[in-house]
Amino acid sequence: MTPKASQEGRATGTSFKGVFAYLQHDKRLEGQDVNSTSDRVEWQEFRNLATENPHMAYRIMRATANQQDALKREAGQSLAGNKSDKVVFHYSLAWHPDEKDDVTKTEMMKAADESIKALGADGHQAAIIAHNDTKHPHLHVVINRVNPEHGKMLDLWKYQERLSKWALGYEQSRGTIYCEQREMNWKRRDLGETFSADKCEVYHKHDQAKGLGHANDNEIRKIMAAQKAKDAALAENGAAMHERHSEEWKDLSKWYATGKAKIAGTSAGDTPTPFQKARAQIKEQYRPAWREHYAKQRTETKYFEKREQRLLGKLENAVSAVKMNKELAATDKGHAQSSLFNFLTSSKARADALEQLHAAQTRKLG
Known part of the structure; x- marks a missing residue:
């Protein structure tokens, strides 16, 4: 089991729409501005979101983050403290290729929920999205750092260590240690040594390490810019159509009222x-x-x-x-x-x- 989040603080971002656009679609092919297919999405689940629609899910997460202060006031919490717009937290969980035939959807969801709990985020809104485009089973987790009950931000202090410790216990519970380096590192941590990361990439390189996508990367910005241009053109055409239909509806209503009065x-x-x-x-x-x-x-x-x-x-x-x-x-x-x-x-x-x-x-x- 390898939990991975982008390094150098890039595991957090500001755009739910951006990270969903990346995770809900296939990777762009060379020369493509946008890839609208979703073949690599095997399945998806949502937590604390009252919907199973991904397009509705990210909008709910965005709206919840936007009313952080209102949630705090309603819960009687103080509005003081540092403010941050980095409300999106994104990481992935990957299994060894040898586990492919044994790792079911139920097992993957169980692991995702356990990792969310290890981060102290089990009360937060989350999306779990499984992909099938690699030899090893893997899924992505997107968490809204703003708690929907009281508005407090999820504390990500030493989140890598928390995920690492959970992953070690997870492999031990399944009876096979695939990341021996992580096990050695934790033994050394227990002796007082310090590590910034486990550096356990024995069986794959994480997609994000290749610059293929996270909540704030350039690829997502291009997708959003292209979609914004399409939305603007659609809105202009829609406004013209609405005006035309409005006049037609007035004429039809007048004709209908006259005919109805004549029949009655x-x-x-x-x-x-x-x-x-x-x-x-x-x-x-x-x-x-x-x-x-x-x-x-x-x-x-x-x-x-x-x-x-x-x-x-x-x-x-x-x-x-x-x-x-x-x-x-x-x-x-x-x-x-x-x-x-x-x-x-x-x-x-x-x-x-x-x-x-x-x-x-x-x-x-x-």
């Missing part, structure tokens, strides 16, 4: 028109559906209010609010979308999202 008509006396008769029949037919509709909405509101009593419950409601917001935007062209950060920080915004969705469902059934 009015009764000259007490005798209802055929349309009015049909409407009354449909109203009676749908009465059970209305009862079920309102019962379902009352249940959803009840569980929403219950989740609002817990911090992780608020996070679940925020993620649900984003989904509801997108659902409304897909059916209502005039609906203004809110950001994930707005839902994370505002209880009223979360409640409004649920209320607006319920209103749209009621209109649809009507």
Whole structure:
């Protein structure tokens, strides 16, 4: 087992989007600006994130880091202390090639969780991403250093020693020592000697040592710059399309209202028109559906209010609010979308999202 993080302080970074862009895609081929394929991603798991969607995961991690002070205030913590924007911590775990047939997904997840705990980060948001592009099994771990409960930063003092000590115990528990140098180093440490690192690269050179990627490298910046340019062009085209559709929708609504009024008509006396008769029949037919509709909405509101009593419950409601917001935007062209950060920080915004969705469902059934 070899745990590795970039040397010279480069294990930490500022961009969740950048490190996810690198880990979620294949390495760039020569001449490529961006590689959009993801064949090397074998599987991925998330911790303390209320989502299994990687695109949502890094946004939640970013939003959590952005509200560090608010989390501290809510937890009654002091806002004093050194500030740092290095909220991303990234390292990898690699097994010996001889273990390839014995190391299952369950074993890899177990090791990842143990290493996170060894760092004191088991309460932090984390992504575990396994790759299959090398002869040796390996995975990457991305940790949000800002704790989602109280906002404190993860202390990385001597993190290399902590990972090294855990890795030694891990190999001992599996019955085979692949990194003999590490075992010797710890015996010498026990005698009072000092080491900056174990330098155990017996069976592979870590990708980061070759400059192939970490949270802040130039390759990621190029990917982000290219994506930013694409986003800008897409936004410009989207704005023009939205304006055109808005005018078309106004004309369609006017035509529909005129046609509806003509079909409905009015009764000259007490005798209802055929349309009015049909409407009354449909109203009676749908009465059970209305009862079920309102019962379902009352249940959803009840569980929403219950989740609002817990911090992780608020996070679940925020993620649900984003989904509801997108659902409304897909059916209502005039609906203004809110950001994930707005839902994370505002209880009223979360409640409004649920209320607006319920209103749209009621209109649809009507």
